[in-house]
Amino acid sequence: xxxxxxxxxxxxxxxxxxxxxxxxxxxxxxxxxxxxxxxxxxxxxxxxxxxxxxxxxxxxxxxxxxxxxxxxxxxxxxxxxx
Amino acid sequence: xxxxxxxxxxxxxxxxxxxxxxxxxxxxxxxxxxxxxxxxxxxxxxxxxxxxxxxxxxxxxxxxxxxxxxxxxxxxxxxxxxxxxxxxxxxxxxxxxxxxxxxxxxxxxxxxxxxxxxxxxxxxxx
Numbered sequence: 001x002x003x004x005x006x007x008x009x010x011x012x013x014x015x016x017x018x019x020x021x022x023x024x025x026x027x028x029x030x031x032x033x034x035x036x037x038x039x040x041x042x043x044x045x046x047x048x049x050x051x052x053x054x055x056x057x058x059x060x061x062x063x064x065x066x067x068x069x070x071x072x073x074x075x076x077x078x079x080x081x082x
Numbered sequence: 083x084x085x086x087x088x089x090x091x092x093x094x095x096x097x098x099x100x101x102x103x104x105x106x107x108x109x110x111x112x113x114x115x116x117x118x119x120x121x122x123x124x125x126x127x128x129x130x131x132x133x134x135x136x137x138x139x140x141x142x143x144x145x146x147x148x149x150x151x152x153x154x155x156x157x158x159x160x161x162x163x164x165x166x167x168x169x170x171x172x173x174x175x176x177x178x179x180x181x182x183x184x185x186x187x188x189x190x191x192x193x194x195x196x197x198x199x200x201x202x203x204x205x206x207x208x
Binding site for chain 2: 004005006007008009010011012013014046056057058060061064065068069071072075076078079080082
């Protein structure tokens with residue numbers, strides 16, 4: 001089935017380096033159901049761009065919420081170490 | 083630093099945009115309403131050990147820029163979760179209606195076959 005349900009997320013960091021670090025940290029996370037859900041991370045200047053594509057809204061909700069949790073952990077770690 | 087932004091699309095909804103409103107209480111906390119244990123579990127006595135930490139503050143007591151980002155992300159996450167949950171409920175309702183009408187059709191066909199196909203809905207046994 002086509003991955004027709006999508007969500008694009010843009011997260012502005014303080015510096016391009018922080019956005020790049022976030023991409024490097026998040027990208028290795030394995031996708032548990034690659035046939036049903038895809039996620040792509042790109043840094044554009046200081047903005048982290050995340051593109052989600054999914055088979056339906058249920059899978060999209062689980063995937064998006066999980067990635068945002070990971071992003072929040074990355075942001076918290078950066079904040080604590082800065 | 084600007085605020086996070088998200089946009090959703092699906093075959094039956096061209097676009098839905100999520101915008102962060104920093105003045106809204108939802109975007110001023112790291113403790114989201116759609117994440118963590120449910121109220122049912124908490125009321126049963128469970129202690130939330132994974133509760134998110136408060137946003138970090140600087141020497142002047144102001145929330146740091148990254149702390150604000152974490153708050154904005156929490157609010158955005160709640161917004162997206164609520165929206166997608168609502169869409170799931172709508173999809174579930176549609177599916178149920180479709181299933182109901184399909185079952186009703188099959189039941190009518192079976193009844194028609196069992197009655198020898200001469201039942202026009204007039205069950206007058208008097």
